[in-house]
Amino acid sequence: PVDHVDDGQQFDFVLVTHRIPVHGRPDAVAGGAWTYSPVGVDAILGEEVGVRNGAWVGWSWQPGESVRSAALGRVHLRSIELSDREIEWHKEGYCNSTLWPIYHDSIERPEFHRDWRDAHRVVNRRYADAVTRVAAPGAVVWVHDYQLQLVPAMLRALRPDLRIGFFLHIAQPPVELFGQLPEREETLRGLLGADLVGFQHPRGVSNFLRLCTELLGLEVGTDSVVVDGRRVRVEAHPISVDVAAIEEVVNRPRITRRAAQIRAELGNPRTLLVGIDRLDYTKGIEQRLLAYGELLDGGQLSADSSAFLQVATLSRENLARYALLRERVDRLAGHLNASYGRMGNPVVHYTNRVLDRDEIMALYVAADVMVVTPLRDGMNLVSKEYVASRVDNRGVLVLSEFAGAAHELSEALLVNPNDVDDLKNAVLRAVAMSPAEQGRRMEVMRKHVREHDAQAWVDGFLKDLG
């Protein structure tokens, strides 16, 4: 729970994300308190806000609330309100049904509506206005992700004194895809309001630079763009995970015991394959289950010696295509169990539940093969968390070459998830891999994530932002 504080305070560091990690109804139910509960990337960013005694601006996910600001220790939260209409048009519409598909290879067709675009502009402007109220003169402002791409330019117009950084968590598409967006110039100009624009992957940098030349006719270098006489730096800053925290958790006896218990509950299969994702059409969940089904069908794997556990937490349930995806995956898992499982002993263990961090960590420890097969993914933190959790240097990562992480985790078994045979071969190789080879590959990957952990990501970005 957090105490409410008065507005009017200003800060030298302002973090801006679409959402702030709070729960609870501050005005009514909880009697005036939010619960601040950052995990994963939010925890890392929250640490930085705290260390810098800064402010964190974002939407609190609470409709119709009255509380706007609160402090938890040295993290000062400032919430933005979104109306029901804005949630529908800006978030579910423009962000999740226009931008998300375009930025993910148009796997699903993007939709374009001017009402959505207008709401998106209004909402971005509200974030920019909120930042101007809390940012001290010359403050460093770090804006995150695809929902807020217009904010940097709006901020620069309002407050040229600020030092503005922007980081995109999803992959920056090439001109062939990005060029479909009606607001393509506006979006690029929005980002160019920043002093530093960061991407997950070097290809994001090259795509962005090419977009600036082709769509805006700007002069670009290898890592910068000149716009209105200013030089904007454009760099790759691959995000990572808190390796030390993950190692600490997986070394707890409680987690090791839980991992053993999970395996026992699944009938102690010789090989446990695991997938953990948000239920999203970009994650390639159907592709991996189909490949596993074909391996069972062809007799290369057996239901007696292997099991597949897929966690797919529901997200964006209000959108029809996510509901349809859920039906398809349900059906596929049901089909595999009806065909290859026995009564009371399914081959695919499938859940839509939200799992807590300890349970996720226990799953990583329990997994012999982690199957990560997105059709497009900015980075994919699940793959890095798995590597970080394997303190025993065992386990095999099967990883899509279309995840940003493939650029760094080159000792994974890299696959094209659209190629079922490739996927099947990789799974078979993973199942048969000797402990020595597992150890050699895992060690290389673990060294990489340890040297490039989440704190290194934060420090690297903020150092370059200056």
Ligand code: ADQ
């Ligand atoms: P996401 O698309 O959400 O993130 P990912 O990078 O895998 O995907 O991060 C998911 C996070 O949520 C991980 O920390 C994972 O442990 C957790 N998680 C996943 N499934 C879960 C489940 N079923 N229950 C509980 N926790 C679960 C976006 C981009 C990515 C980019 C990240 C960070 O799409 O490409 O890597 O931001 O920049």
